[in-house]
Amino acid sequence: MPEALRTLVAGEASGLVLALDESLSFWGGFESESGTIIDQAHPQVGESLAGRVVTMAVGRGSSSASTVLAEAIRLGTGPAALIMREPDEIVNLGAIVADELYGITMPVLIVDQTTFDAVASAERATISAAGSITF
């Protein structure tokens, strides 16, 4: 069973996988009310992130994205979990503050390329509090 290299925000989650083809800037590229991608230049514009285990290799965009992500987690329109290759402080902050303020955890895991690719091509994935991933 693959393990995260690092668990930046720990928690349990399960959901259908959405593999992002390109990084998404949560500020300007994502609408927290609906949980959908609104960046017209993003190849998956219109897709919903709500409740999905989202794979996104690296983060992107404005630091205001932390608030947008925290707001989506509060509303229940955010991802169930984020699986990444590289840590991104802006994404982390959104998840950390949602956890601290509302007690809602959206796990953020850093994984190696093999695990990343395997999760990205899976239909569903489940994350344990200890950071192991089943799919």
Next chain:
Amino acid sequence: MTLTLDGRDQEMLAGEHGEAAMLAMRVITRVAASMQAKTLLDISGAHIDSCLYHGQAGLDFARRLADDGAEVVVPTTLNVSSLDLLHPELYRGDDHTRSQALALMEAYEQMGCRATWTCAPYQLDDRPGFGDHVAWAESNAIVFANAVLGARTHRYGDFIDICCAITGRAPAAGLHLDAARRAEVVFDLAAVPDRLLELDVAYPLIGHHIGKLVGTRIPALTGVPAGTSEDRLKAIGSAGASSGSLAMFHVVGSTPEAPTLDAALGDNRADVVAMGAADLRVARDQLTTAATGERLGIVSLGTPHYSVAEFGRLIELLDGRRVRDGIGFYVNSGRDIVHEIALRGWERRLIDAGVQIVTDTCTYITPVMADHHGVAMTDSGKWAYYAPGNLGLDVVFGSVEDCVESAVAGEVRRDDSVWADA
């Protein structure tokens, strides 16, 4: 690698300095751990971006801290908000957002932050000095602090900025550390004609170009005249922090950590990328979505907030002429700068010329501009980058001279002779 906290950090984490300091320290230590910092360090100031309203979560966080009695322990300035408090009649958004935005601003003032409402805190009298550790948010301010002031801030953003201000601490990681500040790639501008580098319009284009190419690397620029002005360095930084995530750069002979290229590089070896006039022309065209000769609706200047020197140049260019009726001519600036230009008698002259000054916020982040028919012009690389997506406008990037001449004429005019043979 584990994070080691000093006694006072541990007290805060244990709640001995109150609920607010505990929450702030929890957020900082969690972020510090993800950055693999070994310790925290003292900061001497902070600049807060979280005061711009993006949803209930931002307000919940600020209210929680303020209600728990949070007080900043270092001098702390506030970035732009969603509202222009000095010109409230300009606001065209809905009432709910206005009241939420106002509540957010009040929460930050309640915590002891200064009501500066500017994205250019480096234009205030009291700014960090060389080597000072600070926690600044807002991308253009971060890159200016690091590159131009030689102060040290990592790329902070929402939430952690105020946590650092409340605790006086920040993760000892990233751009706070010597090694992370040295150049990793060199852009050589020797092939850019001197007559282009003598013009303000070249600098946002230089920033836009390098921002697209650097990724997470820190660039050093060579071949730029020594002693490049702060306004030109501000234009490089803000454009590069929009097209990319530029948080630090060196201009050899102009920025304080780059008296020589060797000093900027330290022990790093770096590829050299040659830049020419063609790169700047491409940047100009990437920042332009409409053609010259079109009907002009809007001019927006002052992203980042205009400086006194930039206002001086605008007054000179207007030379007593008026903007054509029906054109919205907006200049964003901080209230402190606007106070200064009012004392000089310039604010009156600008109003008489048909210029609308916007304070406390910016025309690309909140609805303050009226509906004007026609395309928009700007001298800002950052505004040109964001306005088409944020506002749905077509934009022509030009020099401030082009913006003024177009506004007087009522149609987009750009002096492209400077690019001839370039």
